[in-house]
Amino acid sequence: MPIARSPKPLLTVKDRNVAGEVMETSAFVNTGMDKTYVGGYSDKRRELDIAAAKHQESDIELPHRLQWVRTKKVSGQADSTKPIEWRSKGYRPVRADELESLGYSPLAFETTAEGGVRNGDVELYLCSAAQAEHNETQARRAVELRTAGDTTSAELRRARAETGSRGDDLTSLEQRVEVTRT
Numbered sequence: 001m002p003i004a005r006s007p008k009p010l011l012t013v014k015d016r017n018v019a020g021e022v023m024e025t026s027a028f029v030n031t032g033m034d035k036t037y038v039g040g041y042s043d044k045r046r047e048l049d050i051a052a053a054k055h056q057e058s059d060i061e062l063p064h065r066l067q068w069v070r071t072k073k074v075s076g077q078a079d080s081t082k083p084i085e086w087r088s089k090g091y092r093p094v095r096a097d098e099l100e101s102l103g104y105s106p107l108a109f110e111t112t113a114e115g116g117v118r119n120g121d122v123e124l125y126l127c128s129a130a131q132a133e134h135n136e137t138q139a140r141r142a143v144e145l146r147t148a149g150d151t152t153s154a155e156l157r158r159a160r161a162e163t164g165s166r167g168d169d170l171t172s173l174e175q176r177v178e179v180t181r182t
Helices: 042-053 081-087 096-102 129-147 153-163
Strands: 064-070 117-119 122-128
Touching (some): 064 081, 064 129, 081 122, 122 129
Antiparallel strands (some): 064 122, 117 122
């Protein structure tokens, strides 16, 4: 008589954080090596992301969402493509003179001619927690609509209109999966 076995799933699939994943490499855990580390923000954000990945609640609240935004091409020439994209999502550049009042302290930065916070070819932007939550909700909605089997073209057009600015390509919002061996 054969032994009854419960089938093992071939793939484990989970939603990924639309704002990025927690990296568990030494370069990201060691704040002295992470050029994007922002004191007063990065540690709290990391704790929140780890709690979310484990489906746990956290008492930590961040009043803002920070984003390093690329402002130059590889050639060094100024490029406004990404700053315009992030501004359309409710972000604005952080001014160096407001860092202390916000409670943030990047490890290394220079002040731009406009008073912004620059680290190489990226500039620090921020938006309110409420705006960041709205952006994530819209991105997840677009993913759900794109991956639903019975989604109509009208629903996709409406999601595109609500989620991105005109001309945005929402293919980057497609659901990503993490594949693991079980």
